[in-house]
Amino acid sequence: xxxxxxxxxxxxxxxxxxxxxxxxxxxxxxxxxxxxxxxxxxxxxxxxxxxxxxxxxxxxxxxxxxxxxxxxxxxxxxxxxxxxxxxxxxxxxxxxxxxxxxxxxxxxxxxxxxxxxxxxxxxxxxxxxxxxxxxxxxxxxxxxxxxxxxxxxxxxxxxxxxxxxxxxxxxxxxxxxxxxxxxxxxxxxxxxxxxxxxxxxxxxxxxxxxxxxxxxxxxxxxxxxxxxxxxxxxxxxxxxxxxxxxxxxxxxxxxxxxxxxxxxx
Amino acid sequence: xxxxxxxxxxxxxxxxxxxxxxxxxxxxxxxxxxxxxxxxxxxxxxxxxxxxxxxxxxxxxxxxxxxxxxxxxxxxxxxxxxxxxxxxxxxxxxxxxxxxxxxxxxxxxxxxxxxxxxxxxxxxxxxxxxxxxxxxxxxxxxxxxxxxxxxxxxxxxxxxxxxxxxxxxxxxxxxxxxxxxxxxxxxxxxxxxxxxxxxxxxxxxxxxxxxxxxxxxxxxxxxxxxxxxxxxxxxxxxxxxxxxxxxxxxxxxxxxxxxxxxxxxxxxxxxxxxxxxxxxxxxxxxxxxxxxxxxxxxxxxxxxxxxxxxxxxxxxxxxxxxxxxxxxxxxxxxxxx
Ligand SMILES: Cc1cc2nc3c(=O)[nH]c(=O)nc-3n(C[C@H](O)[C@H](O)[C@H](O)COP(=O)(O)OP(=O)(O)OC[C@H]3O[C@@H](n4cnc5c(N)ncnc54)[C@H](O)[C@@H]3O)c2cc1C
Ligand code: SF4
Ligand code: SF4
Ligand code: FES
Numbered sequence: 001x002x003x004x005x006x007x008x009x010x011x012x013x014x015x016x017x018x019x020x021x022x023x024x025x026x027x028x029x030x031x032x033x034x035x036x037x038x039x040x041x042x043x044x045x046x047x048x049x050x051x052x053x054x055x056x057x058x059x060x061x062x063x064x065x066x067x068x069x070x071x072x073x074x075x076x077x078x079x080x081x082x083x084x085x086x087x088x089x090x091x092x093x094x095x096x097x098x099x100x101x102x103x104x105x106x107x108x109x110x111x112x113x114x115x116x117x118x119x120x121x122x123x124x125x126x127x128x129x130x131x132x133x134x135x136x137x138x139x140x141x142x143x144x145x146x147x148x149x150x151x152x153x154x155x156x157x158x159x160x161x162x163x164x165x166x167x168x169x170x171x172x173x174x175x176x177x178x179x180x181x182x183x184x185x186x187x188x189x190x191x192x193x194x195x196x197x198x199x200x201x202x203x204x205x206x207x208x209x210x211x212x213x214x215x216x217x218x219x220x221x222x223x224x225x226x227x228x229x230x231x232x233x234x235x236x237x238x239x240x241x242x243x244x245x246x247x248x249x250x251x252x253x254x255x256x257x258x259x260x261x262x263x264x265x
Numbered sequence: 266x267x268x269x270x271x272x273x274x275x276x277x278x279x280x281x282x283x284x285x286x287x288x289x290x291x292x293x294x295x296x297x298x299x300x301x302x303x304x305x306x307x308x309x310x311x312x313x314x315x316x317x318x319x320x321x322x323x324x325x326x327x328x329x330x331x332x333x334x335x336x337x338x339x340x341x342x343x344x345x346x347x348x349x350x351x352x353x354x355x356x357x358x359x360x361x362x363x364x365x366x367x368x369x370x371x372x373x374x375x376x377x378x379x380x381x382x383x384x385x386x387x388x389x390x391x392x393x394x395x396x397x398x399x400x401x402x403x404x405x406x407x408x409x410x411x412x413x414x415x416x417x418x419x420x421x422x423x424x425x426x427x428x429x430x431x432x433x434x435x436x437x438x439x440x441x442x443x444x445x446x447x448x449x450x451x452x453x454x455x456x457x458x459x460x461x462x463x464x465x466x467x468x469x470x471x472x473x474x475x476x477x478x479x480x481x482x483x484x485x486x487x488x489x490x491x492x493x494x495x496x497x498x499x500x501x502x503x504x505x506x507x508x509x510x511x512x513x514x515x516x517x518x519x520x521x522x523x524x525x526x527x528x529x530x531x532x533x534x535x536x537x538x539x540x541x542x543x544x545x546x547x548x549x550x551x552x553x554x555x556x557x558x559x560x561x562x563x564x565x566x567x568x569x570x571x572x573x574x575x576x577x578x579x580x581x582x583x584x585x586x587x588x589x590x591x592x593x594x595x596x597x598x599x600x601x602x
Contacts, residue, residue, distance in 0.1 A: 001388070004381035005338050005521075006346060044341040045511040045519035068537035085346075203540070229542075230534050232507040232523070236379030239504030240526070240533065245560035250379045264477050265534070265542035265552075 004235055007042055007085035013060060014080055018146045022111065023076055024054065024064045027084065031061055034093030035118045036226055036254050039063070040234045042085045047071045050231045050249075053089065054114040055121060064114045064146060090234040091253045094119055094198065094224065100129045102194050107136040107180055107209045109201025113146055115226050115253070116200050120154060127159045131194065134161045134187065138180040138205070141166050142173045163187075180205065181212045191217040200226045210257060223257035266440065267433045270447035275430040276314040282357060282442050283312055286394070289330050290359035291323035292316055298324075299579070308358075317359060319426050322404040326500035326575060327360045331371060331389050332525075338385060338507075339521045346521075356393045359424070361400040362456060363407070363571045366414040367500030368395075370561075370569050374503045377565075394421035394436060399454040406574030408587050409457065411464040414571035416456040423454040462574065464590045469559050471597035477551055481592050486547030488582045489529065495576035495586070496527030501557070501569050504528060528553050550589065558590055 014026040031039065033053045041063065042048035049071045055062040067076045075084065096119065104123065106116055123130045135154060139145045145166070155162045163183045165176035176183065180201075189195070197218055199209045206225050213223055229248045232238035241248035243263040255263070270278070279288060292309040296302065306318050307325040340347045368390075375386035397420035409415040421436035431452040434443055496502045506526040511519035526533060529549045535541040543549050561569035576586045594600075 001382075001384050003348065003384045005384075006348075042509075042521075044339075044344050044346065044521070045509050045516055047509040048507050048521070066537070072537075228536060230536050232505065232526075235381045237375060237381075237383050237503075238506065238523075238526070239374075239528070240506070242556070242560075244555065245564040247379070262474065264474055265548075 005087070005233075007040065007087040009083050009085055012078055012080050012082050012084065015078070018064060018148075019144055021067045022064055022146055023067075024062055024147075025075070025078075025084070026060050026062050027086070028059060029061045029086065030059070031086065031089055032056070033061065033089035035096055035122065036093040036115050037089040037091045038115075038234070038253065039086045039088035039090065040231075041065075041071070041075075042087075043071055043074050044085070046074045048232075050090075050234055052115040053118070055118045064111065064117075066111055088234060090249055092251060094226075094254050096122065099123075099196050101131065102196050103131040103134070103192065105134040105136075105189060105195065105197045105213075107138075107184065107197070107199045107201070109138045109180060109205040109209075110140065110144065111146070112201035112205070112226070113137060116198055117147060117150070119198070121150070124154055124157055124160070127157060130159065132159050132161065133157075134163075134189065136163045136165070136180045136183055138165050138167065138201070141168050142170055142175075161187075179208075181208050184209065184212045185215075189213070189216050189218070195222055197223045198225075199223065210261075220257045220261065225255055225257060225260050226253045227255065227260070227263075228253065266443075267431065267450050267452035268443055268447035269450045269452070270430045270432060270443075272314055272428070272430060274446045275432070278442050278446055279314055280312065282439075286355045286357045288312070288357045288359075289327065290317040290396075291319070291321075293318040293321075299581075314430075319398055322407070322573075322575070322578070324575065324578065325498050326367065326573065327358050327364050328367065328371060328500055328503075330356065330358055331368065331386060331393065332375070332503065332505075335522050335524045336385060337520050337522045341519045341521070343517070351388060354392070356389070357396055357421075358393055359396045359398055361398050362417045363400075363409040363412075363414045363573045364500050365395050365397060365417045365419050366409075367571045367573065369419070370501040370571070371503055373565050394439070395419060396421065397423040397454060399423060399425045401455050401457055403457050403460050404574070406462055406577040406585075406587070407457075407460045408462040408464050408572035408574060410460050410572070411462075411466065412568060412570055412572035415458070415460075425452065425454065460572070462587050464572070464587045465594045466558060466568070466590065466600040467594040467596075468598045468600050469562055472555070472559050472593070476593065476597055477555070479596060481596065482547035482551045484547070485550035485584065485589075486545050488584055489546040489550055490582060491529050491531060491546050491549065492581060493527035493530035494579045494581065495584075496529055496553070497525060498575040498579045500571055500573050500575070502527065504533075528556075550584070554586070554589055554593065557586075558593065 010027045016024040041051045054064045169177045229241040236250045290311045297305045375383040423433040425431040504526045505523040557570035
């Protein structure tokens with residue numbers, strides 16, 4: 001009998017410090033995920049945590065992990081050559097093929113950028129597969145900005161329109177200040193059959209950003225969100241992630257807005 | 266095959282079966298009840314007939330036999346994952362029809378929900394045989410008939426307790442143990458047809474977000490104290506949380522285990538950054554109620570709650586779940602059969 005809770009051991013190849021509290025780990029790994037899926041990451045005697053796969057390639061996956069508690073604190077002390085345990089991938093992921101040939105709009109708040117980053121990079125490398133990509137990225141402050149190098153690369157892509165903003169600037173910050181919703185409302189986005197919108201971030205950000213797009217006559221079925229809920233298993237057994245008859249770990253974390261709006265915790 | 270046995274003969278059979286099986290049944294534990302000087306009736310291992318308490322409903326359900334309160338998933342030594350040793354001994358459980366139907370619900374979650382089977386549950390489940398305690402009268406707060414959970418065919422043996430014991434044996438593996446211990450009779454168990462409490466089930470197609478936001482839940486916000494006892498005594502509550510522990514300070518060995526969790530209890534939905542859902546206790550009551558009599562059925566085709574009434578028996582605030590179901594039904598209309 002196969003034990004679905006038994007993880008495999010993988011070696012850390014690289015650790016990038018994105019901010020003081022967010023590190024990106026590259027792990028040598030045979031897991032071949034879909035964009036937006038997650039893994040259960042564990043450290044023996046410390047614990048287990050669901051973590052999005054922020055990027056992947058031949059023989060590796062990346063995870064960007066914020067230090068908030070037991071497992072994530074421990075992880076932040078690990079170095080290349082050390083090991084961690086993973087099981088998965090879990091969840092449905094984004095329907096990448098559905099976005100191809102269309103104009104894609106992505107609104108990401110804070111660590112919400114992690115689960116969509118691999119999509120952005122995919123279309124960055126395969127720009128001809130998309131009409132255009134409007135990217136709205138918001139962080140709390142300049143020092144919270146993740147993936148700055150990549151954001152700068154995306155800004156150079158002719159098919160991309162990248163808006164980076166922070167809620168609150170500092171002395172050195174010369175960029176945009178204000179909430180994502182404010183920049184979306186200024187943008188010429190409107191009724192367009194050929195458009196798809198992805199929103200990922202904290203619950204309140206997702207709620208208000210979705211309302212902003214709906215105001216612009218984007219249809220509900222054109223909007224996609226990714227949920228985060230407490231999870232202990234990732235495989236439909238522990239019950240923590242359930243909302244009504246839906247298990248976020250099984251049928252999510254990615255939901256079309258027509259479904260997401262009906263999910264009441 | 267059905268037999269009539271004297272109590273002594275039945276006791277002998279149990280002792281005999283005890284060599285091959287661990288036998289679990291409701292037992293009375295003196296002085297450990299909810300109030301001082303009261304007893305608790307809960308599941309434990311038995312070796313003889315007299316230890317089995319059948320005159321009172323077990324306060325805790327038999328689910329802990331299949332889904333222990335805490336269960337080790339892995340032992341860690343030097344960072345390696347080791348599965349606990351597997352106990353080969355088979356299991357017999359004495360339980361009532363509602364609880365057998367409750368096991369069907371646990372099977373649904375642990376074996377059928379999602380692509381993976383929960384191997385720890387499956388290993389225990391495969392070893393279990395049900396000895397059904399015939400239940401004709403029920404107890405206070407039972408509403409199994411309304412939940413269509415009063416009957417079952419899924420038993421290895423069915424037993425009517427009395428001065429003589431009547432036993433129907435379905436499982437051929439048990440025939441040897443019973444043979445020549447009693448005389449053949451015609452016996453089939455009878456199932457309860459009417460409870461003291463009845464509920465009307467709601468038309469779940471009419472349950473909408475408005476039902477979730479209705480004022481009826483406000484009452485529970487005031488009354489419920491989020492103790493979670495209703496979750497823990499429930500035959501069909503199946504949620505759990507993963508926990509790692511280190512046995513010693515230098516972290517050289519430890520284990521990963523799971524422990525029962527309850528949706529009424531603080532922390533059930535808490536995530537990093539202090540984010541949590543259903544901070545209001547009324548919302549927790551709504552969440553549990555909807556799982557038991559709405560969304561589980563939407564997902565699996567039958568209701569989760571089996572009407573054992575243990576949640577009503579145990580609630581320190583005298584919150585009645587059966588009344589709550591009736592209130593939902595009043596709000597949205599009755600189920601169309
Ligand atoms: C689908 C999904 C994808 C995620 N992706 C990422 C990611 O890419 N990067 C990232 O940094 N974080 C991600 N998270 C959040 C991450 O799982 C939690 O931060 C992590 O579990 C905290 O573990 P800990 O042991 O360090 O904290 P703990 O010491 O366990 O607790 C610290 C805090 O985290 C909360 N918490 C505990 N367990 C969970 C849990 N299973 N889910 C959510 N919160 C929890 C606790 O309630 C507490 O408030 C994701 C969560 C989900 C559900
Ligand atoms: S909800 Fe109450 S009545 Fe229904 S199965 Fe659980 S404990 Fe029994
Ligand atoms: S037993 Fe009663 S008070 Fe305790 S959590 Fe359940 S409903 Fe609330
Ligand atoms: S994470 Fe356990 S059921 Fe979804």
